[in-house]
Amino acid sequence: MSEAPHGTPIKTPAQLIAVVIAGFAIPVVAILLLANYVNESVRTGAGTDLRSDVAKRIAPLAQVDVRDANAPHVFKTGEQVYQAVCSACHATGTAGAPKFGNSGDWAPRIAQGFDTLLHTALTGKGAMPARGGTSPDDYSDYEIARAIVYMANHGGANFPEPAAPAAKTQQAGQATSGATAQEASAGAGAANEQAAAAIAALGSASQSNAAPATASADSAQAGKALYQQVCQACHAAGVLNAPKFGDKAAWAQRLKDPMDVIYNYALHGKGQMPPKGGSNASDADIKAAVDYMVSAAK
Incomplete structure (x- = not known):
């Protein structure tokens, strides 16, 4: 019984070159595809959110807030300042704050007078931070004063509404032009x-x-x-x-x-x-x- 002759699929030099190139190219392509797949997957390790961190850090620098310097300032009412800032503690009497509308809590404070109450609100006392944790850019002294009058009057006081800064400026304008410091402090309510x-x-x-x-x-x-x-x-x-x-x-x-x-x-x-x-x-x-x-x- 005779055996069939064994043959090789590579019969020409061109086929041999093609097989050699394929032997190198296929593994390289497979490695590149695998690397790309790994690189595109979601990373959870330290430092993998570098791009988002950078975006967050530069975000404030990339924002421009344009305001009209000549536009009249609209002051918040005492109730608005109370709701936005003061109610966090005074609505429930947190940390010893006099509770809103409780005349018993407010009577000793009212007895100290409006100026003392305003000074305490602006400089802070005990657990209450200065200006309720805000800054003069957030709320002016006048707006803080309006909030004090709003809360105190609901606690039994009868303080008058503080004079608006415009009134202060008008009164100061009647003085001599050289009294700049006096103009800034005139008529504090x-x-x-x-x-x-x-x-x-x-x-x-x-x-x-x-x-x-x-x-x-x-x-x-x-x-x-x-x-x-x-x-x-x-x-x-x-x-x-x-x-x-x-x-x-x-x-x-x-x-x-x-x-x-x-x-x-x-x-x-x-x-x-x-x-x-x-x-x-x-x-x-x-x-x-x-x-x-x-x-x-x-």
Whole structure:
């Protein structure tokens, strides 16, 4: 039995060259395809999100916020500032913050006066950061003041609405053109204007060398100004059982004591009323304010 002759598929030099080239090309192509597949797959290791990180870092530099410098600024209302910033703590009384609408929480703060409340809001106190964690670019002092008035008035106060900055600028424009620093600080709201009136009255009373009748008038004016700035926060509405201004029956019980005793209460505090109503006024000014309230109740 004869065997069939064995033959090779490569019969020509051209076929041999083709087989050799294919032997190199096919593995190279396979390696390239595999590498491309691996490179295109999702990576989860450290450093694989480099592109997205770079995009995030340069994003602020690539944004342009164009504003009209001449456009009038629209100030937020006190309620809007409260809702955006203050309600986070004051709506529920978080971290000891006086709860919105709770007169018991707000009465001791109101007794300190508007200026003290505003200073506390702007500089921070305890767990509350300065300006509620915002910046002057977010909300101006005027807007913060409006929020203070909004919250305090819902807690039993009767603070007037702060004067708008436009009013301050107009008042300052009537002064001399060289008083730039005074123009920037003039008219810090109705409460500040009352404080300035009190200071002016106190200064005139202390420096006056006129007749006793004039000195007495200045003292009465100083007492009235201090009452309007500090005392009326509680005495105007009778907050925390404070004798209401002009209420003869309420004051009759207090006036059973000698005036020296009443002065002592005002100077050193009694019950929930802080010494000097939370102010830093002089003893003479405090006594003048007491005389003003007593005279209204007689």
